[in-house]
Amino acid sequence: MNLSLYTAAEVRALERRLADEGLPPSVLMQRAGAAIAAQVHSQWPQARRVLVLAGGGNNGGDGYVSARLLRERGIEVTVIATAEAKAPEAAEAAAAWRAAGGQVRRWRSQAPLPEADLVVDALLGIGLARALDGDLAALVGVVNRSAVPVLSVDLPSGLDADSGHAPGAVIAATRTLCLLARKRGLHTGRARDVTGVVAFDGLGVEGPQDGDAARLLDPADLSRLLPPRRPGTHKGEQGHVLVLGGDSGMSGAVRLAGQAALRAGAGWVSIGSRSAHVSTIASGQPELMVHGIDATDALEPVLRRADVLAPGPGLGQGAWSRALFEAALAADRPMVIDADALNLLAQAPRKLSHTCILTPHPGEAARLLESSVRDIESDRYATARALADRYACTVVLKGAGTLVDDGRRVRVCPFGNPGMASAGMGDALTGTIAALLAQGLAAFDAACAGVLAHALAGDRAAAASPRGLLASDLIAQLREVVNP
Numbered sequence: 460m461n462l463s464l465y466t467a468a469e470v471r472a473l474e475r476r477l478a479d480e481g482l483p484p485s486v487l488m489q490r491a492g493a494a495i496a497a498q499v500h501s502q503w504p505q506a507r508r509v510l511v512l513a514g515g516g517n518n519g520g521d522g523y524v525s526a527r528l529l530r531e532r533g534i535e536v537t538v539i540a541t542a543e544a545k546a547p548e549a550a551e552a553a554a555a556w557r558a559a560g561g562q563v564r565r566w567r568s569q570a571p572l573p574e575a576d577l578v579v580d581a582l583l584g585i586g587l588a589r590a591l592d593g594d595l596a597a598l599v600g601v602v603n604r605s606a607v608p609v610l611s612v613d614l615p616s617g618l619d620a621d622s623g624h625a626p627g628a629v630i631a632a633t634r635t636l637c638l639l640a641r642k643r644g645l646h647t648g649r650a651r652d653v654t655g656v657v658a659f660d661g662l663g664v665e666g667p668q669d670g671d672a673a674r675l676l677d678p679a680d681l682s683r684l685l686p687p688r689r690p691g692t693h694k695g696e697q698g699h700v701l702v703l704g705g706d707s708g709m710s711g712a713v714r715l716a717g718q719a720a721l722r723a724g725a726g727w728v729s730i731g732s733r734s735a736h737v738s739t740i741a742s743g744q745p746e747l748m749v750h751g752i753d754a755t756d757a758l759e760p761v762l763r764r765a766d767v768l769a770p771g772p773g774l775g776q777g778a779w780s781r782a783l784f785e786a787a788l789a790a791d792r793p794m795v796i797d798a799d800a801l802n803l804l805a806q807a808p809r810k811l812s813h814t815c816i817l818t819p820h821p822g823e824a825a826r827l828l829e830s831s832v833r834d835i836e837s838d839r840y841a842t843a844r845a846l847a848d849r850y851a852c853t854v855v856l857k858g859a860g861t862l863v864d865d866g867r868r869v870r871v872c873p874f875g876n877p878g879m880a881s882a883g884m885g886d887a888l889t890g891t892i893a894a895l896l897a898q899g900l901a902a903f904d905a906a907c908a909g910v911l912a913h914a915l916a917g918d919r920a921a922a923a924s925p926r927g928l929l930a931s932d933l934i935a936q937l938r939e940v941v942n943p
């Protein structure tokens with residue numbers, strides 16, 4: 460399966476190439492209309508009245524073709540147009556709809572929506588040029604407030620195809636049928652709230668080359684990246700993770716990270732924390748080796764034995780925290796830098812090694828780039844790349860639709876659930892990625908496999924009940940997931 464992701468510009472280049480090779484846009488539009496009609500039949504077999512909302516571009520053209528095909532199958536179809544079909548193929552499709560006896564109503568704001576069992580949203584696709592406003596935004600509001608399910612064509616109208624950001628009003632779809640090539644913007648940021656289920660139809664076209672630049676993560680990646688263990692292996696081969704953090708009163712974070720590292724298969728897991736925490740952490744999970752570190756000279760022998768470091772969980776930002784973090788950086792091991800270690804790094808930015816992984820949420824990313832959460836969320840792809848460039852390492856940008864970027868490639872995780880918006884989930888991710896680094900995966904692979912394993916474990920743990928999901932519930936599922 461081709462899981463590569465494309466920008467609107469890349470999709471347009473593909474369309475030009477196909478036209479040069481003798482496959483004109485009008486043929487693709489017929490296929491698109493047929494694919495939409497087929498989705499309506501398979502997903503809403505009971506729908507008798509369908510309302511098609513058509514914009515003036517080719518997204519609207521796809522809508523007109525589907526309207527005609529649905530009507531031929533006996534469905535009562537109403538078309539509401541928000542603009543005259545201007546693009547040549549769209550005008551042709553609108554004319555064919557009228558020639559077949561179909562009518563086109565113009566949208567008048569304040570007018571109620573006609574009764575329908577389903578709305579087909581063909582207002583705007585990859586041609587979105589600015590924020591939706593005025594009458595169009597009012598229509599989107601009416602659709603979103605109605606209880607009628609919505610099938611969006613290519614993209615929920617108003618969503619930016621490249622970034623997954625919605626600069627203004629945006630349709631909240633029940634299902635989105637992406638056409639021709641997978642769009643980057645469907646899988647991260649605002650998109651996660653508005654696409655509904657994302658389906659894909661390649662319109663019978665072999666997509667652009669299955670590029671390495673941008674791709675969705677897939678459960679099959681875990682089997683590829685985590686080979687079965689050699690029967691004769693020993694724990695030394697599975698690596699030694701050292702989690703550093705847990706300033707006064709914050710022992711929970713290091714313990715969760717350590718537990719996740721154990722369940723993700725590290726050979727040994729050590730914790731370096733305030734000595735006051737040693738007995739609590741050790742009694743909670745006897746497999747953890749816990750070291751009381753109140754001054755950095757106590758850290759030296761512990762650091763020497765570790766293969767991978769994970770500074771940050773509950774680390775704090777005081778003098779003790781800074782000393783631990785600087786000692787970790789100086790030890791020059793593969794490492795996952797998380798939580799307060801990211802805040803310390805933001806205070807003294809520097810280039811890191813390619814074996815390092817940063818795991819910021821949007822707030823930490825904003826501090827690392829001296830930017831705002833709003834800017835970060837307006838283009839998560841650009842943010843992840845800017846972080847990878849600035850810090851010269853692999854970056855995991857957390858949030859809905861987590862991204863992994865190493866400055867050259869980006870991967871997007873389509874799994875995970877809203878239950879994972881709770882304390883401790885980030886600590887579990889840090890431990891998981893550190894354990895995979897310790898088992899010999901390269902930084903980018905460890906980050907991809909760790910993000911995937913964490914999301915899939917979260918989905919297993921949440922099942923249909925995300926509210927109240929705990930990081931410990933997720934950690935309990937990790938073992939199944941990392942043995943694909």
Ligand SMILES: NC(=O)C1=CN([C@@H]2O[C@H](COP(=O)(O)OP(=O)(O)OC[C@H]3O[C@@H](n4cnc5c(N)ncnc54)[C@H](O)[C@@H]3O)[C@@H](O)[C@H]2O)[C@@H](O)CC1
Pocket residue numbers: 474483484487488491514515516517518519521545546582583584585586587588589590591592595612613614638639
């Ligand atoms: N060209 C092709 O080969 C194919 C195109 N397809 C469809 O065509 C779509 C792209 O078509 P277009 O390039 O015509 O673009 P769109 O149909 O997405 O939108 C372009 C139109 O929207 C207007 N517009 C942009 N932003 C607006 C805003 N904020 N408010 C109001 N109007 C706005 C533009 O002025 C233009 O008239 C794809 O998403 C897909 O649905 C598919 O049929 C597959 C094949």
Ligand SMILES: [K+]
Pocket residue numbers: 518580581582583584611612613614615616
């Ligand atoms: K649309």
